[in-house]
Structures are given as structure tokens and as C-alpha cells.
Amino acid sequence: MDLPELFHRPEVRELAAACAEWTGRRGLHLSLDHDLRTWAGTVLAAMGPDGVNPTFDPARSRVDPGSAFHLQVRDATGEDVACGAGRLFRTGDLTALIASLGLWFDPVPPGMDAALAVPESVPVLSGRVGHVGGLWVHPRLRGSGLSFMLARLIRGAALDLFDADWDTWVAFQDVALRPGTGSAYGTATTVLCVDGFFPPRDRPERVFLSYATAAQVLGVVRETVGILRDDLYTAV
Numbered sequence: 001m002d003l004p005e006l007f008h009r010p011e012v013r014e015l016a017a018a019c020a021e022w023t024g025r026r027g028l029h030l031s032l033d034h035d036l037r038t039w040a041g042t043v044l045a046a047m048g049p050d051g052v053n054p055t056f057d058p059a060r061s062r063v064d065p066g067s068a069f070h071l072q073v074r075d076a077t078g079e080d081v082a083c084g085a086g087r088l089f090r091t092g093d094l095t096a097l098i099a100s101l102g103l104w105f106d107p108v109p110p111g112m113d114a115a116l117a118v119p120e121s122v123p124v125l126s127g128r129v130g131h132v133g134g135l136w137v138h139p140r141l142r143g144s145g146l147s148f149m150l151a152r153l154i155r156g157a158a159l160d161l162f163d164a165d166w167d168t169w170v171a172f173q174d175v176a177l178r179p180g181t182g183s184a185y186g187t188a189t190t191v192l193c194v195d196g197f198f199p200p201r202d203r204p205e206r207v208f209l210s211y212a213t214a215a216q217v218l219g220v221v222r223e224t225v226g227i228l229r230d231d232l233y234t235a236v
Helices: 010-024 036-047 094-100 146-162 179-185 214-235
Strands: 029-033 068-074 080-091 127-137 166-172 189-198 203-213
Touching: 010 029, 010 146, 010 214, 036 068, 036 080, 036 127, 068 146, 080 094, 080 146, 094 166, 094 189, 094 203, 127 146, 146 166, 146 179, 146 214, 166 214, 203 214
Parallel strands: 127 166
Antiparallel strands: 029 068, 068 080, 080 127, 166 203, 189 203
């Protein structure tokens, strides 16, 4: 089945078609899989154990059938050159999963918790919450636009496949506050969510949460289609 046919919303189908064409013109192949073990293996080989986000690692987080996916990009030789993942959390409050570290581990190892720092202004992120991350791009393709394309398609895919009420991701301070991060992912509100000792890294960290409504994600999807179509047109 072609990538666009995996989605239901016409806007996301159009984005998937534009992304498939964009990658194809660069000799790359874009695919979607629901087995996160493949994502974990790719990132482990590329970055080592510290690079594998436990949220998307089935060895450390229980993943229900139909509640996860990953996007994979390979070059003409079959080498993995980029990937990213998404999960669905059914929750009454995502910040409770952050505080308990249930966002990263299931089951949570004994004695673990997080130094929660979510401001009161953050709405209750409840219901069907899409959570994306695990984005990796091969060094030789960084700066090519691949991370921009993949980050935005992952957001659209999570919205569509999970019928998500919210779209979320987390990032450490060095990434979250980098000027290019917001423009890469598109519209979202970003706030500090953990400030202190962070057990997944066994050291103090400042972790930032980004969130957006379904309507905001659809806006990003439409915007990205226009950007990619303009890029494809000018490349002809």
C-alpha cells in the first residue's frame, strides 16, 4: 500500500504524498511501520544506548497494538538515513505521566519520579494524546530539509492514525531552545516540564514539553504541503 493510502484525513494524505515525492526525487524511500523494535534498532546502531528514547523502546515501555508507529527513510542502497516515531497515550492528564515517568517507562522502575515543573497555565492534556519523538537524521543529510519534512509528517501521522485530541513532544533544553527547533516542527506551545534530577539520564536536566491542539496540527500539515509543493515545483 502506498504511504498516502495509510491515512484517513485528506490533508494528511496530501502531506504524505508530497513527502513521498520529495524523498523520491532525492533517491530516498519513505515508509511507515508499526513495530517500534525497528526504530529502536536503527537509533541504537546510529547513536548507541543513550540515544534510544525509552518512550519508543518496546524493551522499556509496554506498547499496545495499534498505538505506535515509526517513519523510516532509506537511501538507494537500503541504508537507514532517518527515522522518527509516534505513540498514543490514553490519559486523564499527561503531566501525571511526566511526574511519574510513565511517559518514558511502563512499568516504571521502583523509586523513580521526576521534578515536575509544568506551569499552571498549561491546559489539561487528556483523552487521546499523540506523542512524537525519536527523530534521527544521518549526519550527511542534516541541513537538507529531511528533518523538517519528517518532523512535520510524524505530527500529521500521529494526529491521523490515533485520532488524537492533542499533539505533544518533549526535548532537552539544548534542543528545545534552539532557534531552529520551533520552525522545524511548526506551531506549538513550549513550556518547562522537568527541572531537576532526571532518572532516564541519571543526572539533572531541564526538559521542555511542547503541545498543540488537533486544529493547530492540521494547520501545520496544510502549511507544510504548500512548502514542499513549492520546493518540488522550483526543483523541476
